[in-house]
Amino acid sequence: MSRCQDFREDLTAWAEGQLPARQHERVSEHVTHCPHCGAEANRLRSAIAWQQHALRAVASLDGVDPLALSARLRRELTAAANDKAPAWSLRDVWGTMLGRLALAGAAVSVAAVVLLLAIGPGMVLMPLGLEAPPPAVTQQTDFFKDYPLIERLDVLEHFDTVESVPLDDDSASQHG
Amino acid sequence: MQGGTAGLTLLVLATCFAGPVAAFPLLAQNWRELSPGERYETLQNYQQHERLPEDSRRAIEKRYERWQQMSPDERARIRQNYQRLQQLPPQERDRIQRKYEKWRQQEAPSQ
Numbered sequence: 001m002s003r004c005q006d007f008r009e010d011l012t013a014w015a016e017g018q019l020p021a022r023q024h025e026r027v028s029e030h031v032t033h034c035p036h037c038g039a040e041a042n043r044l045r046s047a048i049a050w051q052q053h054a055l056r057a058v059a060s061l062d063g064v065d066p067l068a069l070s071a072r073l074r075r076e077l078t079a080a081a082n083d084k085a086p087a088w089s090l091r092d093v094w095g096t097m098l099g100r101l102a103l104a105g106a107a108v109s110v111a112a113v114v115l116l117l118a119i120g121p122g123m124v125l126m127p128l129g130l131e132a133p134p135p136a137v138t139q140q141t142d143f144f145k146d147y148p149l150i151e152r153l154d155v156l157e158h159f160d161t162v163e164s165v166p167l168d169d170d171s172a173s174q175h176g
Numbered sequence: 177m178q179g180g181t182a183g184l185t186l187l188v189l190a191t192c193f194a195g196p197v198a199a200f201p202l203l204a205q206n207w208r209e210l211s212p213g214e215r216y217e218t219l220q221n222y223q224q225h226e227r228l229p230e231d232s233r234r235a236i237e238k239r240y241e242r243w244q245q246m247s248p249d250e251r252a253r254i255r256q257n258y259q260r261l262q263q264l265p266p267q268e269r270d271r272i273q274r275k276y277e278k279w280r281q282q283e284a285p286s287q
Contacts, residue, residue: 123219133218134222137219141218143240145221147224149258153239155272163275165279
């Protein structure tokens with residue numbers, strides 16, 4: 001898989017159209033898909049256009065060697081482009097299988113830490129059997145397991161009777 | 177001495193192979209029988225109960241005592257009613273609660 005750093009070294013030559021066709025195509029494809037290198041390529045194109053314009057103006061002056069000046073500018077542009085290239089990017093890491101696994105592992109770890117912080121470590125460890133629950137829970141497991149039912153026991157006991165009780169808004173809606 | 181060592185070895189092996197649950201052999205059987213999801217919900221219910229004021233906690237605990245004294249048939253009937261209630265949309269559940277409050281007020285003088 002390609003790395004931005006490899007392409008950055010060829011970027012100036014690519015912008016000036018000095019690369020062999022196949023290499024030029026590879027860089028073009030990368031620049032199209034990589035936003036960092038794409039932005040850098042745009043900057044280089046503008047700089048080269050300005051350079052060519054400036055060189056034409058300078059070449060008309062006496063005592064100036066336009067070829068030497070052009071070479072120096074190119075060297076400095078290449079050095080500047082290389083300095084700005086990131087050592088690595090998420091895009092490059094995602095490009096490798098190992099990188100994907102590492103990023104997925106990191107995402108799972110972050111999610112696990114967030115979950116642990118959000119609900120407390122006990123609420124993760126106790127259900128998994130890695131930590132003993134509070135004594136009240138082990139002594140009255142049935143109570144806490146059926147808690148939602150126990151809470152509504154009165155209603156549930158008389159459910160059929162309660163269901164048939166008319167409410168005031170029932171008659172209002174019938175009349176309305 | 178040898179018997180003690182063998183016993184200790186067996187205990188260590190049993191702990192290793194039986195998984196983390198075996199590390200707490202004194203836990204009630206019911207808790208160990210629950211799935212992790214059920215344990216999580218049970219713990220949530222416990223926390224909810226702990227947050228209630230004392231009188232509300234006592235009221236629910238009294239209901240539980242009543243629940244324990246019910247026959248298996250009565251419990252089954254109530255569990256069915258609970259399933260019916262759970263299947264209702266939230267608005268309908270609120271209506272049932274309001275109906276119950278009204279019914280209780282009507283019944284109270286006669287009780």
